[in-house]
Amino acid sequence: MKKKVLLHICCALCSAAAVKMLRDEYAISFYWYNPNIYDEQEYRNRKNAVTKYAEELNVLLYEEKDFLYNYNNWKNKSSEKCNLCYTLRLEKTAAFAKQNKFDFFCTSLLSSPYQKQDLIKQIADNFADKYVIEFLSSDFRTGFYEGKNSLRQKGYYVQKYCGCNKSLNERLKLKEDTTQ
Numbered sequence: 001m002k003k004k005v006l007l008h009i010c011c012a013l014c015s016a017a018a019v020k021m022l023r024d025e026y027a028i029s030f031y032w033y034n035p036n037i038y039d040e041q042e043y044r045n046r047k048n049a050v051t052k053y054a055e056e057l058n059v060l061l062y063e064e065k066d067f068l069y070n071y072n073n074w075k076n077k078s079s080e081k082c083n084l085c086y087t088l089r090l091e092k093t094a095a096f097a098k099q100n101k102f103d104f105f106c107t108s109l110l111s112s113p114y115q116k117q118d119l120i121k122q123i124a125d126n127f128a129d130k131y132v133i134e135f136l137s138s139d140f141r142t143g144f145y146e147g148k149n150s151l152r153q154k155g156y157y158v159q160k161y162c163g164c165n166k167s168l169n170e171r172l173k174l175k176e177d178t179t180q
């Protein structure tokens, strides 16, 4: 029987590479918890894409039952934004995986060449120790563009920035600088 992996899913596009590399060996379920995505419409667009992808793959999709989107809860916590962002998502994932008897937890954040792999793994390893559950430490980046393009071709929603309002501002600034 395949071992069970709870894959924290940051968006459908990033998860495609992880799914491709894990699916033959493991039984995957998705876990949606991304509370600092800005704004609410963007949050819904990404979540709808993940729901559609889970249906397409016929995998279970879990999400935090008590969570209500409220961006104001996160907007002042910006000094070490990515560290905090990885921490809050990975801790929930590790705790949920343990509580629901998964063998491993993992994250689609490890697919993206734009994320900080070493920091993600360091934070995840800490929660693996805290919750006594293994973190499936992988690097899915080689499949990122292929996975992303395969979903884009099927009409999945394609986001233009990482997720939080700071990453949106960075993206807008870059666009402004390159058009000047």
Ligand code: SF4
Binding pocket: 036, 081, 082, 083, 085, 086, 162, 163, 164, 165, 166, 167
């Ligand atoms: S840039 Fe991305 S990883 Fe960093 S805090 Fe914002 S959403 Fe999270």
